[in-house]
Amino acid sequence: MVRRVAHPQQVSEAADVSAARPMSPLRTAILAALVLAASASHPLAEQAADPGAGETSLSLECRVPGAQLYTAAKLSAVQAALAEKRPIKLLAIGGSTAPGASASYPAKLEAALERALPKVDVVIDHRGLPGEIASGAAEHMRTMVVEAEPDLVVWQVGTHDAIARVEAEAFELALSEAVAWIRSHGIDVVLVDPIYTASMAADADYNRIVDAVRTVAMQQQVPLVRRYEALHYLSSRIDRGEGHFLGRQFRLNDLGLRCMAEHVALTIVTSLAKTETPADPKAAPAAPPLTGTQRAPG
Amino acid sequence: MRDPNAIDFWRGFALVTIFINHVPGNTFERYTFSQYGISDAAELFVFLAGWSIGIATRGRDGVPEPPGKSVLRLLNRTVEVYRAQLTVMLLALAIIAGAALLLDNPLILEWHNAGGFFADPIQSVCGMALLTYQLGYFNILPLYVLLIGIAPIFVIVGRFSLVAALLLSGGIYLASLVFAWNVPSWPGEGDWYFDPLCWQVLLVLGFVLQRWNARSGVLRRWARRLFPAGIVIVLVGIVLAVTEIRPDPMLVPEPRLLFTFEKTYLTPARLVHFLGVLLAFAPVYALLAPRIGPIVGYLTQLGRNSLAVFSMGSILSLIGQLVRFQTGGGLPIDMLVAGTGLIGLGLTAWFVEWRTRSKSPRPRT
Numbered sequence: 201m202v203r204r205v206a207h208p209q210q211v212s213e214a215a216d217v218s219a220a221r222p223m224s225p226l227r228t229a230i231l232a233a234l235v236l237a238a239s240a241s242h243p244l245a246e247q248a249a250d251p252g253a254g255e256t257s258l259s260l261e262c263r264v265p266g267a268q269l270y271t272a273a274k275l276s277a278v279q280a281a282l283a284e285k286r287p288i289k290l291l292a293i294g295g296s297t298a299p300g301a302s303a304s305y306p307a308k309l310e311a312a313l314e315r316a317l318p319k320v321d322v323v324i325d326h327r328g329l330p331g332e333i334a335s336g337a338a339e340h341m342r343t344m345v346v347e348a349e350p351d352l353v354v355w356q357v358g359t360h361d362a363i364a365r366v367e368a369e370a371f372e373l374a375l376s377e378a379v380a381w382i383r384s385h386g387i388d389v390v391l392v393d394p395i396y397t398a399s400m401a402a403d404a405d406y407n408r409i410v411d412a413v414r415t416v417a418m419q420q421q422v423p424l425v426r427r428y429e430a431l432h433y434l435s436s437r438i439d440r441g442e443g444h445f446l447g448r449q450f451r452l453n454d455l456g457l458r459c460m461a462e463h464v465a466l467t468i469v470t471s472l473a474k475t476e477t478p479a480d481p482k483a484a485p486a487a488p489p490l491t492g493t494q495r496a497p498g
Numbered sequence: 499m500r501d502p503n504a505i506d507f508w509r510g511f512a513l514v515t516i517f518i519n520h521v522p523g524n525t526f527e528r529y530t531f532s533q534y535g536i537s538d539a540a541e542l543f544v545f546l547a548g549w550s551i552g553i554a555t556r557g558r559d560g561v562p563e564p565p566g567k568s569v570l571r572l573l574n575r576t577v578e579v580y581r582a583q584l585t586v587m588l589l590a591l592a593i594i595a596g597a598a599l600l601l602d603n604p605l606i607l608e609w610h611n612a613g614g615f616f617a618d619p620i621q622s623v624c625g626m627a628l629l630t631y632q633l634g635y636f637n638i639l640p641l642y643v644l645l646i647g648i649a650p651i652f653v654i655v656g657r658f659s660l661v662a663a664l665l666l667s668g669g670i671y672l673a674s675l676v677f678a679w680n681v682p683s684w685p686g687e688g689d690w691y692f693d694p695l696c697w698q699v700l701l702v703l704g705f706v707l708q709r710w711n712a713r714s715g716v717l718r719r720w721a722r723r724l725f726p727a728g729i730v731i732v733l734v735g736i737v738l739a740v741t742e743i744r745p746d747p748m749l750v751p752e753p754r755l756l757f758t759f760e761k762t763y764l765t766p767a768r769l770v771h772f773l774g775v776l777l778a779f780a781p782v783y784a785l786l787a788p789r790i791g792p793i794v795g796y797l798t799q800l801g802r803n804s805l806a807v808f809s810m811g812s813i814l815s816l817i818g819q820l821v822r823f824q825t826g827g828g829l830p831i832d833m834l835v836a837g838t839g840l841i842g843l844g845l846t847a848w849f850v851e852w853r854t855r856s857k858s859p860r861p862r863t
Contacts, residue, residue, distance in 0.1 A: 325687060326686070326687055328634075331522070331634055335522060335527075340761075344688075346748055346754065359605065359608050360610075361523075363605070363819070364523040364822070364823070365822055365823060365827040366522070395604075397603055397605050399603045450604050452604075
């Protein structure tokens, strides 16, 4: 397999590779707008006007160009839940579990999704997942999924393995198995890769872990929130402006936590726009994990 | 000071194993027995805690001390462990925060779910005092606090009937498995990593087996007879661990916790595997002890001072993780981390015994 270190310059070209055919931002926007026709509060169609300035559906401080923010892929189970007009059960795994002032991520995600998908009830269960995916945490994740029985798992993954200096190959294999397992039970997955922070930017191991998350997302054809890229983009914009009493990296981290919910919500909504509504909702879920070897470009 | 014995030896062994396993990704992790079975050192640690309660609540002559004294003794121990947990948590959070500041790296704040604390200190500090806020890899002591806290119930029941104590404990265990009872985490969603309602069965089992073992030779005879079964269970455990064969929790029948391998709930497969390990390895100490004197001396000293050694081990393993993270790991670093860690554990045990000695005016036998 071709392995590529995630340098931001290269990555922006690689946007949207998980979709069978790459979509222009305009098309994505139109599709999203069709699905969200009822959503008057969220004029997604406007985003096509100036893609370089970032997704306009995002709040100003979180605005990142779509290509640097996500890769979309189909979300059949969520689409099926929408078609059946039942609440979407979402299991958010990883990250801070405590609902604090700067990290009320589950509440924000629920609000952002319900804003973007009017008349849809979103129920979020948020669990922390300590430990490494490559050794044991994947087992714990299975327990959580069985207990929560969600339609969609949004998984912030890679940080603990990166910190424990787990081999990227072992991590990638374990994550790939874990994602395939979730999907084999008819549950959708959205992956969220680790954060960007200046002191890790040149760390080859760390970049390999970020890369591995992307590879798994592509191989398993699941949407990916490219938090690393998004934060890297945002970091260039907060050079100016007020500082943080602990330093710039901590300010960026706060911003990243604040923006997580919006970024995840946009990825989900864009991915839903690419998912055709199943003709028969009952027969739709459980798309088996695709085994075709999709390789990273570049 | 106690002479070297099998209990302290195995407890020291469990402490070293837990220390190595709490520096995830390190080279030596793959040489610990935890990688070659369904159960691991946590089971051994809790079982031996129960066994020790059996010893501690009797005099040298085997006559039980007054029940009131046993209750006070266990209460005292609960306070000690609770104090250790608070100290260890505070130090761990300080180490994580300090490292993030020194290395200018907010990523470190997310370590072991510490991010929750820094995002919401108001609720988290309450959760810390209530033991419902736990850091990853720092969740054995809260379990231990709760187990020692409820141990008086089983000790008192055991005075009347050990079988009754075991039935009570086993009943709670089975009910918790069937209904998936657990103690909730707070703040944040989810439950305790070690479900105390399930894990108590191991503590009570240790306590009851110690009593039976002290009373008659029946238990030892049966342990000898079942030795081959222990070997078979250990071998099956190795095969399952190496091939990573395990039941899919989504596909097993209800109640699913009876069939899965989950550590949180000490599921029956883990319990059976642990008992197999016990049967297979119980005779090993007598064989090893005369041959590996210094190692026995080192491990039993750790085992005698398990709370201090465990607490220091948690802190040292966290520092070890930070060192591995910052340097990028590799064999030399892993040797340094493991080596200084093991020396640190030994020094901790030595220091505690030195302090005890220097406090008491008359020499102990």
